[in-house]
Structures are given as C-alpha cells and as structure tokens.
Amino acid sequence: MKNLLRLVLCLVALPAGAAIDGAQILQKVDRNLEPESYESYRKLIDIQPDGSRKESVLYTMKKGREKVVALFLAPPSDKGRVTLRLADNMWLYIPDVGRAIRITSLQSVTGSVFNNADILRIDYTAEYNVTAAEEQKDAYLLSLKAKTGEVAYDGLKMWVDKKVLLPVTIEAYAASGLLLKTLHFKDIKDFGGGIKRPATLETDSPLYKGYKSVMLWSGLKKREFPDEIFTLNYLPRVQELRK
Amino acid sequence: MNCLQRLWPLVLLLSVAGAGAAEEFSFDASEFEKKPFEIGGYLQLKQESFAFNRDGAFYRLNSVNQPQRDNLDRTTGTMELTGKLRGGIGTFDFHTHSDLQRDQLAHDHNNILYEGAYSIRPDPGLTLEAGKRTLRWGKGYAWNPIGFVERPKDPNDPELSREGLVMANGDLIFNREGPLQTIAFTPVLLPVGNDVNSEFGAAGHLNPAAKLYLLYRDTDIDFAWQGKGSRPGRFGMDFSRNITSNFEIHGEWARIQQFARPVTDATGRVTTEVGNATSYLLGLRYLTEKDTTYIAEYYRNGTGYSDRETREFHQLVDAAFTQLQQTGGGVLLQKALSLSQGSYGRPNPGRDYLYFRAQQKDALDIVYFQAAITAMMNVQDRSYQVTPELSYTGVKNLDLRMRLFLLQGGAGTDFGEKQNSSKFELYARYYF
Numbered sequence: 001m002k003n004l005l006r007l008v009l010c011l012v013a014l015p016a017g018a019a020i021d022g023a024q025i026l027q028k029v030d031r032n033l034e035p036e037s038y039e040s041y042r043k044l045i046d047i048q049p050d051g052s053r054k055e056s057v058l059y060t061m062k063k064g065r066e067k068v069v070a071l072f073l074a075p076p077s078d079k080g081r082v083t084l085r086l087a088d089n090m091w092l093y094i095p096d097v098g099r100a101i102r103i104t105s106l107q108s109v110t111g112s113v114f115n116n117a118d119i120l121r122i123d124y125t126a127e128y129n130v131t132a133a134e135e136q137k138d139a140y141l142l143s144l145k146a147k148t149g150e151v152a153y154d155g156l157k158m159w160v161d162k163k164v165l166l167p168v169t170i171e172a173y174a175a176s177g178l179l180l181k182t183l184h185f186k187d188i189k190d191f192g193g194g195i196k197r198p199a200t201l202e203t204d205s206p207l208y209k210g211y212k213s214v215m216l217w218s219g220l221k222k223r224e225f226p227d228e229i230f231t232l233n234y235l236p237r238v239q240e241l242r243k
Numbered sequence: 244m245n246c247l248q249r250l251w252p253l254v255l256l257l258s259v260a261g262a263g264a265a266e267e268f269s270f271d272a273s274e275f276e277k278k279p280f281e282i283g284g285y286l287q288l289k290q291e292s293f294a295f296n297r298d299g300a301f302y303r304l305n306s307v308n309q310p311q312r313d314n315l316d317r318t319t320g321t322m323e324l325t326g327k328l329r330g331g332i333g334t335f336d337f338h339t340h341s342d343l344q345r346d347q348l349a350h351d352h353n354n355i356l357y358e359g360a361y362s363i364r365p366d367p368g369l370t371l372e373a374g375k376r377t378l379r380w381g382k383g384y385a386w387n388p389i390g391f392v393e394r395p396k397d398p399n400d401p402e403l404s405r406e407g408l409v410m411a412n413g414d415l416i417f418n419r420e421g422p423l424q425t426i427a428f429t430p431v432l433l434p435v436g437n438d439v440n441s442e443f444g445a446a447g448h449l450n451p452a453a454k455l456y457l458l459y460r461d462t463d464i465d466f467a468w469q470g471k472g473s474r475p476g477r478f479g480m481d482f483s484r485n486i487t488s489n490f491e492i493h494g495e496w497a498r499i500q501q502f503a504r505p506v507t508d509a510t511g512r513v514t515t516e517v518g519n520a521t522s523y524l525l526g527l528r529y530l531t532e533k534d535t536t537y538i539a540e541y542y543r544n545g546t547g548y549s550d551r552e553t554r555e556f557h558q559l560v561d562a563a564f565t566q567l568q569q570t571g572g573g574v575l576l577q578k579a580l581s582l583s584q585g586s587y588g589r590p591n592p593g594r595d596y597l598y599f600r601a602q603q604k605d606a607l608d609i610v611y612f613q614a615a616i617t618a619m620m621n622v623q624d625r626s627y628q629v630t631p632e633l634s635y636t637g638v639k640n641l642d643l644r645m646r647l648f649l650l651q652g653g654a655g656t657d658f659g660e661k662q663n664s665s666k667f668e669l670y671a672r673y674y675f
Contacts (some may be wrong), residue, residue, distance in 0.1 A: 005612050008259035017581065023436060041270075041272030041275060042268040045268065046610075048610060048637070052637075053249075054611070054637070055274075056637065057275055059275070060546070068296040073275045074275070074332050075284050075639065075640055075674065076285075076640055077285075077636070077640060077641070077642060077674040077675055079283055079644075079674075080325075086458075087461075088461070088488065089458075089461055089485065094402065095263065095404075096327070096402055096403065096404040097379070097401075098377055098378070098379035098404075098405075099379040099380075099381075101382075101384075101483075101528075102463075102483055102484075102485055102491045102528070104485070104488045104489045104491075104530050105488055106488070106489060106530065106532075107534075107536075108604075134577050149487065149488070150485075150487070150488040151488075152488075196390075200268055208610070211610060214268055216268055216269075216270035217270075218270050218271060218272035226367040226368070226418075227418035228367040228368040228416040228417075228418050229367060230418070231416050231425045231427060231458070232425075232427070232458075232463070233425075233427040233456060234367075234414075234416060235360075235447060237370060238363065239277070239327075240334060240364065241456075242276065242277040243276075
C-alpha cells in the first residue's frame with residue numbers, strides 16, 4: 001500500500017517538476033536583483049581570520065545585460081581606479097598608470113575573496129544556461145552551466161526563494177567540480193522604485209579558509225547611461241557621472 | 244538581587260556586543276557622494292642602499308672629482324597630492340609631487356606639478372581639456388614605443404606616476420553595435436618653448452599628435468601619430484587581446500622618421516647617423532589558477548645601440564680615464580661625459596631587451612602578501628638585472644614594499660657598466 005502511494009505521489013510530482021521553467025526563473029532572478037540599467041554604491045569588506053578588516057567602496061553603473069563600470073571611492077590607495085566590463089572583456093584603469101590594462105575575471109582587483117567576475121557581475125542569463133531545475137520545499141534549485149570558457153565559474157548551483165524569486169545561496173564550481181566559493185544573500189531591503197532585493201552578500205571559500213568577504217548595497221536605483229561611458233577613453237572621467 | 248547585580252556588567256557587555264554585531268555590516272553611501280572639492284594622496288618614506296660598481300663606466304663618469312665610495316645610503320621622503328575642483332560644466336584636477344632626498348653626498352628637494360588641467364564635457368562623447376597632462380599611450384608593460392607625447396617610463400617601476408606635459412587635447416568617443424564597438428579619437432597640441440615642455444625637443448613648435456582607438460572584435464587597437472616639429476615625425480600602432488580569459492597578448496610598433504643618432508667609436512669620433520628607426524614590442528600576460536601572474540615582453544629599441552656600439556662607448560670611457568691619468572688631459576673625458584648624459588645614458592640604451600616578471604598573489608597563503616621576481620636582459624650582450632620583490636598591503640591605507648636589484652654583466656656590457664652592482668630598496672607608503 002505504501003509503495004502504491006509513493007508511486008502515485010511520484011506520478012503527481014513528476015509533471016509538476018517538469019513544468020518548472022528554469023530559464024524563466026533565472027530571467028526573473030536577474031531583473032529582481034537589479035534593473036537592467038542602474039547605479040549603485042557597494043561596500044566590500046574582507047574579514048581576515050584574526051578579525052581584521054579591509055574595506056572598499058565602489059560606485060557601479062550598469063547598462064543592458066553586458067556593460068558594467070565600477071569606480072573605487074575607497075580606500076585611498078585604490079581611489080580613482082576604474083574597472084570596465086564589456087561582455088567577456090575586462091579592463092582596469094589605475095590613475096598612476098594612466099591607462100587601462102586588460103584583466104581577467106578570476107583575478108581580484110581588491111585582493112579579496114570576491115573576484116572581478118563578482119564585482120563586475122553581469123546578468124546570469126548572459127553568462128549561463130540552466131541545465132536543470134528542481135523544486136524544493138521553499139526554493140528552486142537551478143543548476144547553471146557557463147555558456148563559454150571565458151566565464152569565471154564553470155557551474156553554479158543556485159537556490160532561489162520561491163516566493164520572491166531572489167537567490168538565497170549560490171555555490172560556484174570550477175570545471176573540475178571543485179567548489180570555489182559559496183555566496184549567501186541576506187537582508188532583503190526595499191531600495192525604492194520597485195527594487196526590493198538582498199542588501200548583503202556574504203562569501204566564503206574553501207580556498208580561503210577562515211576568511212570571509214561581505215558585499216553591501218546602498219543607493220541602488222534605475223538610471224540610464226550613454227554608451228560612451230562604457231569605453232576605455234572615458235574611464236578617467238567616470239567619477240564625474242556621480243550625482 | 245545580588246546575583247543580578249553581579250551579572251549586570253555581563254548583560255551590558257553582551258548587549259553592547261549584540262548591538263555591535265547588528266551594526267557590523269551597515270553601509271550608508273551618502274558619505275561618498277560627489278563633492279565640489281576633493282583631495283587625497285600619499286606620504287612615502289623610502290630607504291635605498293646602493294652598492295657601487297667601482298669598475299663600471301657610469302660609476303667612474305658620475306664620480307669624477309668626487310670622493311670614491313663603495314656604497315651609498317639614501318633616504319627619500321615623498322608627498323604626492325591629487326585633487327579635483329568641480330564647478331559648472333568643467334573640472335580642474337591636479338597632481339603634485341614633492342620630495343626631499345638625503346644621502347652621504349648631497350641633499351636635494353623637488354616640488355613639481357605633475358598634472359594640472361581644466362576639462363569640460365559638453366557631451367558624454369566629447370571632452371576638451373587644457374593644461375599639464377600625462378598621456379600614456381601604448382600597451383607595453385615595461386616599455387612603450389608609441390608613447391609619443393609623454394616622458395620616458397622607468398621600466399624598473401612602470402606603474403610610477405610621472406610628470407606630464409603642457410598641452411591641449413580632446414577626446415571624441417563613438418559607440419556602435421557590431422564588430423567595431425568603439426571608435427575614440429584623441430587629438431593633441433603640444434607647444435614647446437624655452438619655458439614650456441623644453442625637455443620635449445626644439446623650441447618654437449606647436450607639435451600636433453593624435454591617437455585613434457578601436458575596439459574591434461574584442462581587440463584593442465590604437466593608431467598613433469606625432470607630426471614633425473620639436474622632434475622628428477613618428478607614427479605607430481598597438482594592440483591588446485585576450486586569447487583566453489587568463490591569457491593576454493599585446494604588441495606595439497613605431498617608426499621614427501629621420502631620427503638622428505649620435506654614435507661614437509673608441510677614439511671619441513662621434514658621427515650622427517640619420518635614418519628611420521623602427522621599434523617594436525611583443526608581450527603577454529598570463530594568470531594561472533594559483534594566482535601567479537607572468538608578464539613577458541621582448542623590446543626592439545630602434546633608437547638603441549648594438550652590442551658593438553655599446554662596447555666602443557665603454558672603450559672610449561676607458562681611454563678617457565687612461566688619458567686623464569697619463570696626461571691629465573680631459574678632452575676624451577668631456578666627450579664621454581657628454582655622451583653619457585645623452586642617449587648612451589638612457590636606462591635602456593641597448594637594442595634588444597627581454598623582460599620577465601612573475602608575481603604571486605597571497606604568497607605563503609598570506610592574504611595581501613605578494614612575492615615577485617623581475618628580470619631584464621640585454622639580449623645582445625647577455626647582461627641582465629634580477630629583482631626579487633616582496634610587498635604587503637594588509638594594513639589599512641599602508642603599502643610596504645621591499646626590492647633588491649642585482650645587476651650582472653661583464654666588462655663593456657649594458658648592465659655590467661651601470662653605476663650600481665646592486666641596490667636594496669624599502670618603502671612605506673601611507674595613503675590618505
């Protein structure tokens with residue numbers, strides 16, 4: 001009798017599971033996290049095993065699915081540095097060097113657990129395909145595979161809150177299957193303008209045992225930008241765009 | 244009650260700790276809003292110890308009529324200030340450099356305006372500016388053959404800020420869809436007079452220059468040009484591209500037209516060779532999974548001297564000191580000194596160089612600790628310089644760096660005839 005009940009439950013559950021459209025969920029996650037074009041301020045905090053901290057503050061502008069600029073406002077040693085991302089291309093402009101150099105997604109311009117792909121994140125749908133979607137009690141579990149070898153993480157496991165369609169936890173994996181880091185989204189906050197999303201992202205990594213990195217959002221709002229600012233020539237002047 | 248009184252301090256402590264934890268990750272961006280006036284910079288204290296190469300041509304030339312030494316200790320204090328003043332549609336920004344040096348032989352100080360320019364942006368795609376500005380053209384890490392309108396870069400410290408040149412320049416940016424994503428045009432006018440940009444070349448010219456940047460199929464491409472004026476005319480190009488996300492290649496090519504190159508023989512007879520000089524550079528940057536970055540470059544210096552020409556110059560120096568000792572005459576010495584202060588005395592006067600740098604982030608598993616080693620070699624005479632380096636940036640607003648320069652080469656070679664055989668350098672830089 002019990003086996004029959006299990007069979008019936010499985011048959012009922014199977015079409016429901018198959019009906020989950022992972023790609024559509026991921027698209028909604030992208031738009032619920034941020035408008036397609038926006039500005040925001042972020043603070044990055046790196047906490048070392050002894051409790052000491054290093055903080056960076058960035059002003060970020062994004063346009064469309066694949067254009068991001070991030071300007072460092074603090075600490076003083078990094079002030080004026082600008083990173084630009086156009087799809088898979090990334091550059092770093094250092095005022096003293098006076099020109100932009102190409103950087104890679106796996107590097108970290110802040111020297112923290114957050115790498116450039118985390119700091120200059122573009123839409124998940126721009127970089128990943130959903131290979132599997134599973135419905136769990138309070139969340140959807142999406143398995144994502146990088147579209148190209150240029151993407152920082154070969155695979156992601158993303159737990160998405162079913163009610164608000166926002167990520168709760170993301171595990172990032174290398175092509176070898178090695179867990180590189182885990183991202184924990186917390187503290188859902190109303191930023192105004194219909195933007196309600198986590199204001200805190202905590203990261204830990206088995207590769208950096210004892211270290212933790214935190215990203216905090218503030219001043220996130222929709223804003224349209226001209227295309228010209230997402231160019232190497234504009235990077236020295238990006239800070240003039242802040243209001 | 245007694246028990247509660249005893250526990251009260253603990254309760255208070257826990258409440259304070261709890262409050263601290265709640266505020267642990269607070270962030271209010273309002274303190275970072277744009278201000279009409281901003282200023283920042285750094286203070287640096289540097290200690291250098293030089294071990295002199297007593298047999299080297301440049302030691303002998305630089306220490307004529309001075310007490311002979313085996314080593315020298317130098318302390319340098321540096322302050323650099325950067326700031327912005329915003330008003331209306333324009334922005335004035337500046338960058339100053341002040342230093343104070345002291346060693347066993349001399350005291351010195353400098354106050355230099357590195358940059359000071361006013362810029363306006365009538366449109367996001369158009370910027371116009373005038374003043375003293377540092378433009379850096381090219382993609383090379385250690386050298387830039389197309390750095391036409393800038394002071395020479397120090398390959399021992401390529402990321403060091405440099406003094407700019409007085410100029411008027413513009414920036415026009417066009418963005419479009421398709422394989423050619425960006426087109427940016429940078430015209431420059433650079434005056435040279437007795438008191439303005441006099442190091443650039445002959446006075447009395449308004450030198451035009453321009454750069455065209457293209458982002459074409461994920462490749463950065465620049466075409467650069469500088470018209471004939473204070474210096475011979477020149478043109479060139481560069482490129483940079485990621486082959487994979489962690490592997491970048493870059494290159495530069497430049498031709499200087501009718502470049503005049505003084506060449507001496509061992510007897511001090513100087514001839515000026517005039518002809519087109521072609522320089523180029525090929526390089527790569529590779530990042531491993533373990534966060535080791537490798538940078539390698541080959542530099543062909545079209546204005547440089549061959550191994551034979553370099554040796555002839557060093558033979559002239561030997562002859563000059565022999566003449567001085569035997570006859571007391573200083574004719575050859577004056578010639579050698581004059582040449583050493585010109586193109587023979589450049590940091591890299593040779594014709595072919597290799598540059599290699601390996602740097603390890605979070606070395607020894609210490610976050611913010613970096614270990615690096617840099618090597619530079621004159622390919623023709625096989626002399627070289629190796630520089631191990633340690634740096635730490637884990638203390639708030641403080642950078643610490645230690646380097647040891649070790650130079651190696653036989654008599655008559657590029658690095659074998661430099662002033663120093665080694666140099667130890669340590670600095671602490673505090674940003675504010």
